[in-house]
Amino acid sequence: MKVADAQKDQTALQGLIRIFENMIVQAVEATASTAFEPLMVIDMRFGMFAAFIISLRADGTVYGIPRPLEVEEAHQIPATRLRTPMCAYRKKKTQNWIVCSEGRLKEKVSEPEFEVVESVLDYGLTLPENDRLTFVRLWHAFLGRLTSTDSGQDYNRVIFVVDNGDVVPIIEQSIPLVGEKIDKSKGDSKWQSALVVCIDATLDISGFAFLNTPRDLQVSQGLYLLLRGESSAVEAAFEDSQFSYASMQSIALSKYHKIAVVGIITPAVIPQNTLYFPNEDQFQNACLTGYLHWWLQIDGRRVEELRQRYILLEQQLATKKKETEGLVGLLNRLKTVLQHINQQ
Amino acid sequence: MQRNNLSEYLELQHAVRTLQIELQNEDAVQQQMREQIAGLHNRLKASFAEYWPPLRERQVE
Numbered sequence: 001m002k003v004a005d006a007q008k009d010q011t012a013l014q015g016l017i018r019i020f021e022n023m024i025v026q027a028v029e030a031t032a033s034t035a036f037e038p039l040m041v042i043d044m045r046f047g048m049f050a051a052f053i054i055s056l057r058a059d060g061t062v063y064g065i066p067r068p069l070e071v072e073e074a075h076q077i078p079a080t081r082l083r084t085p086m087c088a089y090r091k092k093k094t095q096n097w098i099v100c101s102e103g104r105l106k107e108k109v110s111e112p113e114f115e116v117v118e119s120v121l122d123y124g125l126t127l128p129e130n131d132r133l134t135f136v137r138l139w140h141a142f143l144g145r146l147t148s149t150d151s152g153q154d155y156n157r158v159i160f161v162v163d164n165g166d167v168v169p170i171i172e173q174s175i176p177l178v179g180e181k182i183d184k185s186k187g188d189s190k191w192q193s194a195l196v197v198c199i200d201a202t203l204d205i206s207g208f209a210f211l212n213t214p215r216d217l218q219v220s221q222g223l224y225l226l227l228r229g230e231s232s233a234v235e236a237a238f239e240d241s242q243f244s245y246a247s248m249q250s251i252a253l254s255k256y257h258k259i260a261v262v263g264i265i266t267p268a269v270i271p272q273n274t275l276y277f278p279n280e281d282q283f284q285n286a287c288l289t290g291y292l293h294w295w296l297q298i299d300g301r302r303v304e305e306l307r308q309r310y311i312l313l314e315q316q317l318a319t320k321k322k323e324t325e326g327l328v329g330l331l332n333r334l335k336t337v338l339q340h341i342n343q344q
Numbered sequence: 345m346q347r348n349n350l351s352e353y354l355e356l357q358h359a360v361r362t363l364q365i366e367l368q369n370e371d372a373v374q375q376q377m378r379e380q381i382a383g384l385h386n387r388l389k390a391s392f393a394e395y396w397p398p399l400r401e402r403q404v405e
Contacts, residue, residue, distance in 0.1 A: 132368075172361065172364070173361075173364055173368075175361065176361055176365060192361075193354055193357070193358060195354075195357070296350060297349075297350070298349040298350045298352075298353040299349065300349065302353065303349055303352055303353050303356065306353060306356045306357060306360065307356055309360055310356055310359055310360050310363065313360060313363040313364065313367065314363060316367060317363055317366055317367055317370065320367060320370045320371070320374070321370065323374065324370060324373060324374055324377070327374060327377045327378065327381065328377070330381055331377055331380060331381055331384070334381060334384040334385065334388060335384065337388060338384060338387060338388060338391065341388075341391045342391075
């Protein structure tokens with residue numbers, strides 16, 4: 001074969017490879033765009049505050065990028081933290097809360113001119129109904145710190161994750177007030193349309209680590225194996241949008257769609273249907289991201305629950321407006337009577 | 345289908361939040377009116393006390 005012919009073939013081959021690569025990228029993008037938009041997640045479970053962006057890799061797998069928070073450490077030293085307790089303090093009779101570490105909080109506890117809060121959400125629950133503004137200011141102190149380095153360009157939606165259902169209403173009620181302060185947008189704030197997801201401490205979400213690509217979510221049923229320690233094998237069965245778990249005595253590896261291994265050994269080669277998590281933290285992150293990913297595929301039941309809540313609120317508002325009309329009538333009658341008396 | 349559900353959910357959520365704020369505002373208006381009514385009621389009682397003698401005195405007469 002002549003050299004020129006060989007070069008031609010080479011060029012043609014490179015062209016074909018580029019076309020093929022382009023097709024793969026388009027296929028991955030098409031898969032991703034049907035089911036996934038990047039999310040800002042504010043995880044407030046276990047009394048801690050952590051934020052991260054969930055995004056997609058080119059292969060369609062989901063991953064989290066931490067978004068650090070700046071807090072005031074002991075001796076007033078500023079420090080950046082990926083996960084921090086929800087502590088804050090302020091000088092009494094002032095409005096500005098300062099987000100701080102536990103160490104800094106201990107310093108401030110002994111100073112009587114300061115007011116301290118060990119857990120922002122617990123404190124929010126103790127406030128009376130008509131004092132939502134205090135919580136809003138406190139809440140804004142936290143979220144404002146987070147967004148000081150945040151342009152809001154790398155996510156489309158915000159999700160708050162809590163493990164106590166009682167705090168859901170106070171977060172939901174404060175979002176409209178805090179939202180526009182955070183991204184300074186009027187009427188179209190990502191924060192104002194934030195979702196609040198409650199993952200109760202009793203809810204086992206470990207199976208959701210298996211749902212870590214948009215394609216995984218399209219399945220209606222699956223059988224997975226979780227190896228999370230040398231003597232622990234748990235079968236996670238996904239059916240009708242729910243996971244159920246069973247401990248396994250004997251294992252037939254071939255029957256599982258996927259196998260997850262958490263930090264037991266470092267396999268030299270990871271088999272195709274195996275997810276390997278080097279440590280428990282990475283596994284927990286995968287569980288949470290998988291769960292949120294699944295949660296966003298809002299099912300009809302959740303929509304119906306929210307619709308019922310909307311109808312109830314509409315009825316409550318109608319009743320309240322009738323009450324207000326009654327009060328207006330009473331107020332006017334009293335004013336008329338008093339006018340008559342004063343004229344006599 | 346799932347995406348439609350999510351957008352419907354977000355719309356409903358926005359509507360729920362709007363209603364919650366309206367309810368809070370209505371509560372605040374009612375609270376203000378109740379305070380005004382209480383003030384007027386007290387003034388009315390004072391006016392009655394001024395124009396009519398106490399009930400016990402009227403019974404003695």
